[in-house]
Amino acid sequence: MSIARKWMSLTRLKKARRYLAEDPSVANYLALANEHARRDEMLDAARVCEEGLSVYGGNGELTRLATRVRQLSLEDRTRQLSRELREAPRPALYKELAEVHLEAGRIERAEECAAEWFKATEDGEAQLLCARARLERFFTDRRREDGRVAAQLLDSAERLLPRDPRPLNLRLSLTLRLGVYGEARSLVSRLLELQPGDPQLEARFRSLSSAPGGHGDLEKALREVERTGALVDDQPERVSAPNSRSIRPRLKELATHAGVRAVMFERGSTALVQGPKGPTAERTARCVREVVNHSRTAARRLGLGQAFEIEVEGDFGCLLVAPDEIGSASMWFQGSVDDWHRRSLHELMGAGASLPGGAS
Numbered sequence: 001m002s003i004a005r006k007w008m009s010l011t012r013l014k015k016a017r018r019y020l021a022e023d024p025s026v027a028n029y030l031a032l033a034n035e036h037a038r039r040d041e042m043l044d045a046a047r048v049c050e051e052g053l054s055v056y057g058g059n060g061e062l063t064r065l066a067t068r069v070r071q072l073s074l075e076d077r078t079r080q081l082s083r084e085l086r087e088a089p090r091p092a093l094y095k096e097l098a099e100v101h102l103e104a105g106r107i108e109r110a111e112e113c114a115a116e117w118f119k120a121t122e123d124g125e126a127q128l129l130c131a132r133a134r135l136e137r138f139f140t141d142r143r144r145e146d147g148r149v150a151a152q153l154l155d156s157a158e159r160l161l162p163r164d165p166r167p168l169n170l171r172l173s174l175t176l177r178l179g180v181y182g183e184a185r186s187l188v189s190r191l192l193e194l195q196p197g198d199p200q201l202e203a204r205f206r207s208l209s210s211a212p213g214g215h216g217d218l219e220k221a222l223r224e225v226e227r228t229g230a231l232v233d234d235q236p237e238r239v240s241a242p243n244s245r246s247i248r249p250r251l252k253e254l255a256t257h258a259g260v261r262a263v264m265f266e267r268g269s270t271a272l273v274q275g276p277k278g279p280t281a282e283r284t285a286r287c288v289r290e291v292v293n294h295s296r297t298a299a300r301r302l303g304l305g306q307a308f309e310i311e312v313e314g315d316f317g318c319l320l321v322a323p324d325e326i327g328s329a330s331m332w333f334q335g336s337v338d339d340w341h342r343r344s345l346h347e348l349m350g351a352g353a354s355l356p357g358g359a360s
Contacts, residue, residue, distance in 0.1 A: 009039055026056050033065055042073040074104045091123055098129045107136045124160030131157050131170060139177070144226040150174065151218060165194050178221035179232040181211045227297050247272055247348075254344055259334040261317065264288055265348060267327035275332070284332070292321055292328050311337060322349050 016032040029052030036045035049066035056062060081097040094117035101110035111133035118126035131153035138146035151174065158167040168191050175184040185208045192201050225231060247265050251274035254263045262275030264285055271285035291312065299307045310321040320337055321330040322345040329348040331341055 009035075013039065024055060026052065026059055026061060029056070030061055030065060033062075033069065037069060037072070042069055042076065045069045046073065071104065074100055078104070089120065091117065091121060091125065094120075095125060095129065098133070102133060102136065107133050107140070111137070122160075124157055124164075127153060127157040127160055128166060128170075131167070135170060135174060138174075139231070142225050142229050142231070144222040147174070147178075147218075147222040147225070163194060165191055168194075175218070177231045177233050178218065178225060180216075180218055180221050181208055182216070183218065184208055227293075229296060248274065250348055254331065254348070257333075259317075260331060261334070262332040263348075264330045265327075266292075266329075288319070288321065288328070288330050291319065292323050292330075295321075296323070309342070320345060322346050324349060 013032075013035045016028070016035045020028040020032050029048060033045045033048040033052070036042070036048060046066065046069050049062055049069060052062045053059065053066065077100055078097065081093055081100065085093050085097065094113060098110045098113040098117070101107070101113060111130055114126050114129035114133060117123065118130060131150055134146055134150040134153055137143075138150050151171070154167050154171045154174075158164075158171075161167060168187050172184055172187045172191070175181075175187060185205065188201055188205045188208060192198065192205065195201060251263045251265060251272060254260060255274040260275070262273060262281075262284055264274075265272045266285065266289060271289070273281040273285050275281075276284045291310065292307075295307050295310045307323055310319075310323065312319040317332060317334040318337060319330060319332050320341050321328050322342070327349075329345045331345055333341065
């Protein structure tokens, strides 16, 4: 930066500080934080955002800027650590880089970094970080294989770090979120041997002693999580039954179009069907629900994330489904999928989500 540009930048910074002192508004906090960011002073920018949020807690603009500043800081630190590792690798650099990747949400890169560290040193700390990263992948994607690998990595970390409570604590978090309470009780008992008299551990041991059986073993629990996508401590969403008086007219109108054999809307345990009648409607709704559940499970197993659209074609015609986390809208018709089919289903999902007192 030239001397003139440095002088202009410093002038803008001083002016922003003065304006903030005279009028501590959101706009002036944002202006000062942005000036620091332009000067690549990310710690100062973060400090200003933090101060602003202490005054205007929850402000969206300040929160977004604070998040962005933190991301830029992590990216800068990532580049710096990567450069230092290439020049002179050592455990402290590997550890910090893996932790920076984890904080930034780059879970796979964190695991790769920790695995490279472990390959070079066979350090138990590296294996523990590998386990942390894989555990994060499991909690995010709910894939059974990630849970298995995380458990194996924790076994290895425990062997390499004897009498260290951290591998046991990580395994405890896994078993608790899976509902494997028998193993969780054993883990708390072992932790109490390492940390006798710990009041939190003693309280947890008492609560687990009176807890229901839960899943019998880890493998069974992992299969169940992959199938349902739900962990024991997930907050259940409150799902109201669809308002049939508002939804059924839309279903009837869609069912009158040429080639459409059935239109369905499902929320929670309730399904509305237009087209098939009586037992046939029930079977159709049940089969579509199974298609949606199996598709979600397959997406988790393959690591594809959330399914936003499902399309099945065959001699029966075409089944198009627009799912979300708690339900779906679907259409069974003859012919090929076009924009009208997709738009109609997504509009139906939007209508169901906006019903007052209805589906949410």
